[in-house]
Amino acid sequence: MNHAQLAALGRALRVLGEHGEALSADTPDARLHEVKADLRRALDLLEEGVTTAAPSTRCPEHPTGPVDESAPDLCLLCETRRRAARRAEFNGPPLPPGPTEPVPSRYGVRGDRPQPQQRWLPELWNGQAWQLCGTPRRDRREAELYVAAQRRGPRPAMAYRIVHEFTDYEVLRVWGTPVRVDIEPMGNL
Numbered sequence: 001m002n003h004a005q006l007a008a009l010g011r012a013l014r015v016l017g018e019h020g021e022a023l024s025a026d027t028p029d030a031r032l033h034e035v036k037a038d039l040r041r042a043l044d045l046l047e048e049g050v051t052t053a054a055p056s057t058r059c060p061e062h063p064t065g066p067v068d069e070s071a072p073d074l075c076l077l078c079e080t081r082r083r084a085a086r087r088a089e090f091n092g093p094p095l096p097p098g099p100t101e102p103v104p105s106r107y108g109v110r111g112d113r114p115q116p117q118q119r120w121l122p123e124l125w126n127g128q129a130w131q132l133c134g135t136p137r138r139d140r141r142e143a144e145l146y147v148a149a150q151r152r153g154p155r156p157a158m159a160y161r162i163v164h165e166f167t168d169y170e171v172l173r174v175w176g177t178p179v180r181v182d183i184e185p186m187g188n189l
Contacts, residue, residue, distance in 0.1 A: 001049035009049060012042035118166040122147050124157035127181035133160070140164075140172070151175060 001009075019035045055063035059075035071079035120143035124133040133150060137143040140162070147160045159176030 005049045009045045121163040123161050125159035125178035
């Protein structure tokens, strides 16, 4: 806002202050319309003078920065800085820089890779072969509950089984009897 705009806005607000002091219960409507026009004039001057967006935070350094609702000043940038300072206070001072060592590959060396995790695979017999019937589970009990729910469902399969997968496969339990079914309806005649 330049000096001329500031001066005009100051005058408009002083006129409004005088109107406010002169108001009473028996103020005529013509006078109220004059107050309304002066208010509009002051708002228009203010609208012309303000060129930036309304602040989204209460931070004087980053008034239109990103918002963090949990921060006292709503400023994500300052709150990130404060959190880093609290972490450093909690974890202790940073270590002094030592001799630089080569950084290992993000994929690691084959010997460093973890072993496969164990999973339980629910499978169903489709008449020809065993096929996966659900998401592999990390918990055996969860896999058994899933198979039990499938067996109670509206269209259960002929047989179900749970396969334990680690570095090798092992069939743990089979429900039902898998019978090979010919896919041709008339026995391939």
